[in-house]
Every structure is written in structure tokens, then in C-alpha cells.
Amino acid sequence: MDVTLTINGQKVTVPDGSTILEAARYAGISIPTLCHHPDLTNVGACRMCVVSVERARGLQTACTTPVFEGMVVDTESEDARETRKFVLEMLLTDHPNDCMVCEVNGDCELQDLVYDYGVAWPEHRGVRHSYEADPDPNPFIFIDRNKCILCSRCIRACDEIQNRDVWNFAYRGFKTKLVAGADQFLLDARCESCGQCVAYCPVGALYDKMSLGAGRVSQLTKVRTTCSYCGVGCNFDLNVRDGVIVRVTSAHDAPVNGMSLCVKGRYGYDYVHHPDRLTRPLVRAKWLGAEQVEEQVANGNWQIATVAEKYVQPPASGPQPSISDGTFIQTDWDTALDVVARKFTEVKKAHGGDAFAVFASAKCTNEENYLFNKFTRQVLGTNNIDHCARL
Amino acid sequence: MTNSIRDIAEESQCIFVIGSNTTEQHPVIGTKIRRAKRRRGVKLIVADPRRIDIADYADLHLRHRPGTDIPLLNGLMHVIVREGWHDEAFIAERTEGFEELKAVVEKYPPEVVSEITGVPAEDIEKAARMLAENRPGALLYAMGITQHIIGVANVMSCANLQMLLGNMGVPGGGVNPLRGQNNVQGACDLGGLPNVYPGYQRVTDPAIQEKFERAWGMPLSNQVGLTVTEMLKAAEEGAVRCLYVIGENPMVSDPDLNHVRYSLQQTEFIVVQDLFFTETCQFADVILPAASFAEKEGTFTNTERRIQRVRAAVKPPGEAKSDSWIIAQLAKRMIALGAASPDPDAPHAGWDYESAAEVMAEVNALTPIYAGVTYRRLEAGETPQWPVPGEDHPGTPILHVGKFSRGLGRFVAMDHVPPDELPDDEYPLVLTTGRVLYHWHGGEMTHRARSLEAMYPEALVEIHPKDAEKANIGDGELMKVASRRGEIIAKAQVTDRVEPGLIFTTFHFAESAANFLTNPALDPQAKIPEYKVCAVRVEAVPEGNGADGEAEMEPTG
Ligand code: SF4
Numbered sequence: 025m026d027v028t029l030t031i032n033g034q035k036v037t038v039p040d041g042s043t044i045l046e047a048a049r050y051a052g053i054s055i056p057t058l059c060h061h062p063d064l065t066n067v068g069a070c071r072m073c074v075v076s077v078e079r080a081r082g083l084q085t086a087c088t089t090p091v092f093e094g095m096v097v098d099t100e101s102e103d104a105r106e107t108r109k110f111v112l113e114m115l116l117t118d119h120p121n122d123c124m125v126c127e128v129n130g131d132c133e134l135q136d137l138v139y140d141y142g143v144a145w146p147e148h149r150g151v152r153h154s155y156e157a158d159p160d161p162n163p164f165i166f167i168d169r170n171k172c173i174l175c176s177r178c179i180r181a182c183d184e185i186q187n188r189d190v191w192n193f194a195y196r197g198f199k200t201k202l203v204a205g206a207d208q209f210l211l212d213a214r215c216e217s218c219g220q221c222v223a224y225c226p227v228g229a230l231y232d233k234m235s236l237g238a239g240r241v242s243q244l245t246k247v248r249t250t251c252s253y254c255g256v257g258c259n260f261d262l263n264v265r266d267g268v269i270v271r272v273t274s275a276h277d278a279p280v281n282g283m284s285l286c287v288k289g290r291y292g293y294d295y296v297h298h299p300d301r302l303t304r305p306l307v308r309a310k311w312l313g314a315e316q317v318e319e320q321v322a323n324g325n326w327q328i329a330t331v332a333e334k335y336v337q338p339p340a341s342g343p344q345p346s347i348s349d350g351t352f353i354q355t356d357w358d359t360a361l362d363v364v365a366r367k368f369t370e371v372k373k374a375h376g377g378d379a380f381a382v383f384a385s386a387k388c389t390n391e392e393n394y395l396f397n398k399f400t401r402q403v404l405g406t407n408n409i410d411h412c413a414r415l
Numbered sequence: 416m417t418n419s420i421r422d423i424a425e426e427s428q429c430i431f432v433i434g435s436n437t438t439e440q441h442p443v444i445g446t447k448i449r450r451a452k453r454r455r456g457v458k459l460i461v462a463d464p465r466r467i468d469i470a471d472y473a474d475l476h477l478r479h480r481p482g483t484d485i486p487l488l489n490g491l492m493h494v495i496v497r498e499g500w501h502d503e504a505f506i507a508e509r510t511e512g513f514e515e516l517k518a519v520v521e522k523y524p525p526e527v528v529s530e531i532t533g534v535p536a537e538d539i540e541k542a543a544r545m546l547a548e549n550r551p552g553a554l555l556y557a558m559g560i561t562q563h564i565i566g567v568a569n570v571m572s573c574a575n576l577q578m579l580l581g582n583m584g585v586p587g588g589g590v591n592p593l594r595g596q597n598n599v600q601g602a603c604d605l606g607g608l609p610n611v612y613p614g615y616q617r618v619t620d621p622a623i624q625e626k627f628e629r630a631w632g633m634p635l636s637n638q639v640g641l642t643v644t645e646m647l648k649a650a651e652e653g654a655v656r657c658l659y660v661i662g663e664n665p666m667v668s669d670p671d672l673n674h675v676r677y678s679l680q681q682t683e684f685i686v687v688q689d690l691f692f693t694e695t696c697q698f699a700d701v702i703l704p705a706a707s708f709a710e711k712e713g714t715f716t717n718t719e720r721r722i723q724r725v726r727a728a729v730k731p732p733g734e735a736k737s738d739s740w741i742i743a744q745l746a747k748r749m750i751a752l753g754a755a756s757p758d759p760d761a762p763h764a765g766w767d768y769e770s771a772a773e774v775m776a777e778v779n780a781l782t783p784i785y786a787g788v789t790y791r792r793l794e795a796g797e798t799p800q801w802p803v804p805g806e807d808h809p810g811t812p813i814l815h816v817g818k819f820s821r822g823l824g825r826f827v828a829m830d831h832v833p834p835d836e837l838p839d840d841e842y843p844l845v846l847t848t849g850r851v852l853y854h855w856h857g858g859e860m861t862h863r864a865r866s867l868e869a870m871y872p873e874a875l876v877e878i879h880p881k882d883a884e885k886a887n888i889g890d891g892e893l894m895k896v897a898s899r900r901g902e903i904i905a906k907a908q909v910t911d912r913v914e915p916g917l918i919f920t921t922f923h924f925a926e927s928a929a930n931f932l933t934n935p936a937l938d939p940q941a942k943i944p945e946y947k948v949c950a951v952r953v954e955a956v957p958e959g960n961g962a963d964g965e966a967e968m969e970p971t972g
């Protein structure tokens with residue numbers, strides 16, 4: 025069943041049961057919102073979306089009011105606009121004037137609306153909240169309750185998307201406060217550190233702790249990619265500043281996961297830039313020949329690598345350690361590739377392809393695995409290729 | 416997966432999770448299951464020896480003993496057949512072997528099953544009724560099903576149950592393995608297996624062999640190659656002289672590590688290509704620094720067979736290079752040295768690739784299930800699920816609709832086979848292994864992700880209060896776990912997540928990797944080691960005997 029209504033003089037036909045907000049968006053008419061999010065249930069809490077409806081008493085919240093046949097809506101009535109302005113002013117009276125240094129400057133729904141409605145920063149009267157910023161010791165989620173506009177989007181995200189029910193409001197009136205569990209730390213309130221609440225927060229009240237001070241939206245480039253951990257295949261955006269990944273943000277149009285990510289996908293990206301990363305080929309001295317090693321090390325082309333337990337130490341200054349057969353030498357690519365190619369060729373000629381075994385990788389791309397398979401079968405001449413699918 | 420994450424989350428009436436710690440291992444799927452349970456009211460049955468997180472949301476948690484999946488599934492099927500709840504039309508039209516199945520499950524009434532599995536008979540009755548009354552139902556499984564000496568039989572039993580209920584080829588149904596590593600599906604699809612070329616085309620099929628010989632311009636072997644576990648054995652015996660290890664870390668992820676170490680030591684020449692200096696690198700002759708997922712272009716295939724783009728966001732550090740560059744370099748150099756002389760006129764003989772898209776074009780040409788997975792579509796935002804036989808084919812979200820790929824679905828009735836190693840007087844406890852939310856696999860990446868590491872910095876062993884008390888081990892204290900193959904020291908986490916007689920630990924920590932303990936006994940077909948069951952004993956470690964209270968490895972044997 026369809027319903028036809030009029031919004032700002034425009035006829036719109038939508039399925040019965042749609043809200044005014046949905047009908048308006050369908051018709052390309054925008055209505056400002058704060059507590060609404062298309063993924064979440066509507067609570068009609070913020071009154072940003074109020075509109076005038078002919079013959080209705082008072083303004084209606086567009087996000088919760090269902091349409092009816094013949095309804096006549098004015099989204100830009102003076103009444104509605106004044107009310108929205110008033111809502112914004114009220115929010116600002118209890119909001120720190122912090123945009124200059126706020127993490128979400130340029131990516132904040134409140135800031136955008138204040139701009140759109142030309143609301144001036146109100147003179148502060150009466151009491152304001154002054155909560156401690158970052159009161160929670162968890163390593164992932166930063167909380168600044170002074171910026172919280174009590175829209176409950178985080179509560180609904182945790183409840184409806186993550187299904188974990190960590191957040192809720194405690195106390196009443198002016199004292200109303202967003203709390204985890206029974207006013208506990210997040211990790212004691214069964215939080216799984218997925219960061220969905222951060223992703224749905226319209227302002228800077230919740231933010232990714234690892235990304236504090238690392239760059240704001242206008243300084244970041246987003247690159248859409250697929251997670252490197254599990255097989256769910258979540259997509260997200262790597263946020264890059266000056267060649268460094270500083271944040272992961274989820275994307276509404278990700279095919280598998282939408283806005284959802286888990287703690288590894290959202291907060292497990294920094295291994296990419298870890299100082300332990302291997303940066304040069306390493307070859308044991310015995311495959312290079314003592315003379316060549318001595319010469320190349322002496323003229324600084326190669327370095328003697330000191331291997332600590334799990335990483336290669338930067339070459340030490342001062343006297344170089346002595347070289348034995350087993351010493352790893354940092355060489356150039358040409359040398360390392362030639363050592364491997366020569367040894368492989370020699371073994372293949374003497375013992376045939378089945379003297380090789382290749383561990384392909386479930387972490388590499390499809391294209392790379394195709395090439396490993398081609399290399400093993402065409403060049404090495406064996407079917408001895410497998411990976412850790414079984415483990 | 417035969418089905419898609421979306422149709423399971425949105426259309427199934429019952430979700431049966433067996434051998435998958437979904438909310439920790441495939442967290443976003445876990446979230447969707449919880450949502451289906453809470454928002455749509457689907458029935459959720461979880462079968463797992465441990466009280467894993469998702470069990471808290473379940474209508475029914477069947478805590479069967481490790482290694483008793485077949486009797487449990489047979490018990491469910493027994494009740495379904497006894498009550499006449501099986502889908503007769505589906506069975507008649509689409510399957511064969513039902514009579515044999517019936518004869519086998521006949522022997523598994525709930526009372527008998529209860530004896531073997533430890534699950535109360537009434538719960539088996541209840542679960543069977545729930546499965547029967549709420550169709551379509553989806554079955555999800557992971558390593559808890561496969562990492563047994565009878566892994567393949569376990570998988571078949573799952574399929575038996577779903578065929579019996581007519582839950583195949585329909586939205587919201589299916590047998591759905593949750594693949595572990597991000598691209599384990601793609602590595603299998605693209606020929607990273609010893610018996611098949613890309614797209615599961617058999618190396619033993621002469622027509623296929625000829626097709627690839629013509630494409631690559633070289634005669635090719637028609638002998639099935641070695642699996643990972645066999646490779647190590649062959650290396651130890653000298654039949655394999657060179658190991659080329661790309662982005663894998665057998666020194667943490669393979670069973671019976673003391674033995675792996677020995678095999679690697681015996682190998683003449685080892686090349687490791689990786690992001691980090693892994694435990695396996697200690698045995699390498701040459702180490703090649705590779706690029707991470709954030710530094711290269713390509714695609715991954717997820718657990719529901721969906722192909723999605725991976726994009727370069729940053730440059731590799733130092734001189735690290737992408738795996739495709741490295742392998743192409745090696746190929747060209749070896750060809751120049753005469754290791755192979757592919758016919759230059761063959762259409763795909765060469766190694767001059769300009770981009771991942773060019774490699775994919777070659778895949779398109781040679782791999783029917785990926786034929787239509789072109790970069791033109793991927794760049795337009797499509798994420799098709801294979802099989803995608805052509806450019807204009809939309810992909811296949813659900814397998815086996817109307818027909819199984821082999822024609823008729825075959826019931827393969829299975830009997831209970833106990834695990835290879837059972838507890839005895841000397842090793843009285845069962846050890847089962849797995850992963851935790853904050854870490855991944857061998858931990859190469861997550862130990863270097865600072866916040867994840869902060870959450871879970873050391874190996875823990877879950878042990879039931881009763882067993883802990885018996886051995887005089889307190890919560891948070893160091894304990895020693897020993898099996899016939901080795902021992903580890905790690906911190907005890909005293910919890911009733913495990914039942915008495917069972918302990919659990921992870922293989923994320925090289926120093927106290929569970930795989931010093933695990934049993935390398937393999938499933939004869941899939942060659943998967945039995946990670947989910949081995950016999951161990953535990954003892955308290957007196958204060959000051961672990962290095963600074965840190966978990967520590969003590970290799971033996
Ligand atoms: S991080 Fe996830 S689980 Fe924790 S409170 Fe936020 S939404 Fe809930």
C-alpha cells in the first residue's frame with residue numbers, strides 16, 4: 025500500500041508506514057537530524073527534525089511520525105526553523121567551545137547544523153557539566169562526556185547493531201549521564217571494543233583513542249580496502265596522513281559489514297608501521313662468499329644484521345661484529361634474488377621439481393596466490409604447494 | 416559457505432553453531448547472529464565444549480566432549496528420523512544413501528549419545544525438535560569441526576543433518592564453514608593446493624593438465640603434490656631440499672613444534688618471505704621483506720566466496736616489495752638461468768605483469784569459477800560471489816540451488832571414532848586449542864598492534880576450578896602443561912568456561928605456543944592435524960621458576 029502526501033508543495037508517494045523523514049529523503053528534501061540514524065531505531069529525542077504538519081497540533085518529529093494519505097508537510101516553516109535553532113542553542117549552552125582543537129572538527133553533525141542555522145555561540149549562563157575527559161582506561165575508546173549531546177545513538181548502536189548493551193543513561197534531568205554498565209569502565213561492562221559506538225556518535229564525545237591528535241578529516245585521505253584478519257571480509261577505509269595509517273573508519277556501504285567492524289579490524293592496523301617490519305633482504309653469509317661480504321660491508325653497500333629474537337636490529341655503529349657462515353647480511357635485492365634463483369636452478373637441475381616445497385599464503389591476495397601457483401608448477405615444476413588452510 | 420552471511424542473518428529461522436567460537440573468531444558474523452537472535456527471534460543452538468561467548472545468547476548450549484561431534488550429530492538425526500521430521504520430498508528428489516544413514520543413526524538414541532558426549536539426552540531431544548520446527552536453518556562450523564583426525568567425517572555429518580532437514584540450496588540454510596584467515600578461501604581458489612590448479616581443476620585430469628601446459632608453455636606434473644605437514648616430513652627425510660615459505664609461520668602454527676624445528680634444521684635451503692622476522696626465519700637462508708595488505712593492490716575472497724578489492728594506501732617500509740614483484744623477479748631470473756624454458760608463444764607463459772588487474776585477466780581466462788571476476792566490475796563496486804562463469808553472470812550467493820554440483824547429494828553415514836589421543840593416568844586432562852578475540856593466528860600481526868597486545872599480552876590457560884584446586888594452581892599463577900611431545904609454562908585462568916577435565920589455550924604466543932603440545936595425528940583425507948584434542952597433565956610452577964613471571968617455552972624431546 026502506498027500513501028501520497030505533499031511535502032513543501034511537492035507530491036510524494038511512499039509505502040504506508042514510512043516516516044515523514046523517509047518520505048522527504050526519498051523526494052530529495054533534506055530535514056536536519058541528530059538522534060536519527062538510518063541503521064538504528066528512531067527515538068525522537070533531539071527534536072532537530074521537527075516539521076509543521078497541516079491541521080496537526082504543534083510540530084511533529086519527522087523521524088518518528090508516520091505519513092498518511094493527503095498529509096501536508098512544511099519542513100521549512102518558521103516555527104520549525106525557530107525550534108531547531110532553539111534546540112541548537114540549548115545544546116551549545118552546555119557544550120565546550122572547543123571546535124578549534126576537537127578531533128571531529130569538520131566531521132561533526134552538530135557543527136554542521138550550527139553552521140546551517142547560523143546559531144551564534146550563546147552566552148553561558150548557569151551550570152555547565154565539567155566531566156573528566158578520557159576517564160576510561162581502555163586502550164580503544166576515548167570518552168569526553170562534556171561533548172555528549174545525549175542523543176543515545178551509541179546506546180542504540182551497541183544494543184541494536186553490536187547486541188552487547190554496554191551503554192545506557194543513568195541519573196535524571198541535568199544529571200543525565202552516559203554510562204557503561206552500572207557506571208563502570210567499559211571493559212568491566214562486557215565491552216568488546218568493536219568501536220561501533222564511536223562510529224555512530226555524531227559529535228566528538230566518543231572517539232578512537234589511538235587516533236587522538238593524529239589528524240582531522242580534512243587532513244586525511246581515505247582508501248577503501250578489505251580487512252587483513254579473518255575471513256568475514258569486512259571493508260573499511262584506511263585513513264592516511266603523510267604516508268601513515270592513522271585511523272580506520274567503517275563505511276556505510278561496505279557490502280558485508282556495513283558500519284560494523286571488530287576490534288582487530290578497527291584497531292589492529294598499526295602493525296603495518298611497526299619498527300619490526302623487515303625492510304631489506306637478508307642472506308646468510310655462506311651464500312655470498314666471504315670476500316664479497318667483506319668488500320660490500322666495508323664499502324657500506326651491505327650491512328651485518330644483528331638479529332634479536334623477533335626483529336632485525338639496525339646496524340650498529342662502531343666496530344662491526346664478526347662474520348660467520350650463519351650471519352645474516354642485509355643485501356640489495358639483486359644479490360638476494362640471484363642467490364635464490366641460482367640455488368633453486370641448481371637444485372632443480374640436479375634433483376628435479378619435487379625437491380621443492382612452497383608454502384603459499386592465506387594472507388596474500390588472490391593474484392599473488394595465482395602467481396605462487398604458476399611459479400611452483402611452471403618454473404619449479406612441481407605440485408608441492410600448500411598453505412595453512414588446514415591449521 | 417554454501418550460503419551468504421546476509422541470507423543467514425536475515426532469513427534463517429534457526430542457526431546451529433558447532434565448533435565455532437563465532438563472536439571471537441568471526442566477530443562481525445557473531446554480531447549478526449546475535450542480532451538475528453535478538454531482533455528476529457531465530458532459534459540459536461550452540462554446540463561447543465566450552466562456554467564460549469555466543470553460548471550466552473543461545474536457546475540451547477550443548478556442551479559435548481571434544482571429539483564427539485559425530486555421535487552428537489547422529490543423535491540429533493536419530494531423533495529427527497524417529498519422529499518423522501526429515502524432509503521426505505527433498506530426500507527423495509535430491510539425495511541418495513538415505514537408507515544407509517538411517518541404519519547408522521538408528522544406533523544413536525539420545526541415551527547412548529548422552530553417554531558418549533556428556534550432553535543430557537533431553538537436550539538432544541530438544542535441539543532436534545528446535546531444528547525440525549524452525550526451517551530453514553543454517554549450520555555454521557569452523558575449526559572445531561575440522562581440526563580432528565575425523566575432520567572430513569565431521570563435515571560430512573554436518574551435511575547429512577542439513578540434507579535430512581532439507582536445509583540445502585535455500586536462503587537461510589546451508590552448511591557454512593567459516594574460513595579462518597582473511598584469504599584462505601582465495602588461496603584455495605587460486606591454486607595454493609597440491610592437488611588442484613586454480614578453480615579446483617585437478618592436476619591429475621589430463622585435459623586440465625593440457626590446458627595449463629598450453630597456457631603456460633611448459634610440461635607440467637600430473638602427480639598430486641605434498642601437503643604442508645607432508646612437506647615438513649619430506650624435508651626432514653631429504654626428499655625436499657628447498658622450502659619457500661611465503662607469509663606463513665610453521666614454527667608457530669604447525670603441530671608438534673619440537674618436531675617442526677627439527678625438520679627445518681634438516682632442510683638444505685629455506686627462503687622466507689614475510690613482513691616480520693618470524694620464528695621460522697631463524698631457520699632461513701634468505702629472507703625477503705614483503706609488503707603488507709595496506710601496501711598493495713589485489714583482491715581477497717571472503718568466507719562466503721565474495722571477491723573484494725584490496726588497495727594500496729601507503730608505501731612499503733624501506734625496500735620491502737610486494738609478493739607479486741618478488742615472485743615475478745624470481746621466475747624471470749630462473750628462466751634466464753635455464754631452470755625452465757616456457758614456450759614464449761604460449762599465451763600466458765610470461766612474467767611481465769604491470770598490475771594486479773593483468774594477473775586477474777589471466778585468472779579469468781584459465782579459471783571458470785572466476786571467469787567473470789574482472790577488474791572492470793570490481794572497480795565499478797561489484798563484489799561478486801563465485802562461481803562467476805562470465806562477465807554478465809551476477810555471481811552465486813547460494814550454492815546447490817535446485818541441484819548439487821555432483822548431481823544427487825549423498826548421505827555418507829558416519830560412526831563415532833574417538834580422538835587419536837585420549838586422557839589416561841599419566842596425561843589425565845584434555846587440551847583443546849583456539850584463538851581469542853584480541854589476537855590472530857601466530858600473533859605476528861596482533862602482537863605488533865599496540866592496543867590489542869595491551870589487552871592480552873600473554874598466554875593464558877583456561878582451567879576449571881576443580882582441576883586447578885586439585886593441582887594447587889591459583890588464578891593468575893604460572894602453571895606447566897605437558898603432553899607427550901613437549902611442555903609450556905603459562906598463566907592459569909581459573910574459569911568454568913571449561914568443564915572439569917578440559918583445559919584450553921591459544922597458539923598466539925610463540926613462547927608458550929599450544930603447538931608444542933598438540934598431536935600431529937592427521938585426518939587421513941584432509942591432512943588436518945587434531946588440534947582440538949590431546950592428552951596433557953598440569954602442575955603448579957613454584958614462584959620464581961618462570962622467567963620473571965613471563966610465560967616461557969621449555970622445549971623437550
Ligand atoms: S565498543 Fe562496541 S561493545 Fe563496546 S560499548 Fe562500544 S559498541 Fe558497545
Ligand code: SF4
Binds near residue numbers: 175177227
Ligand atoms: S556519546 Fe555521542 S552518541 Fe552517545 S549519546 Fe553522547 S553524543 Fe550521542
Ligand code: SF4
Binds near residue numbers: 251253
Ligand atoms: S573487522 Fe573483524 S570481523 Fe571483520 S574481517 Fe576484520 S577481523 Fe574479521
Ligand code: FES
Binds near residue numbers: 073074
Ligand atoms: S532526529 Fe528526529 S528527534 Fe532527533
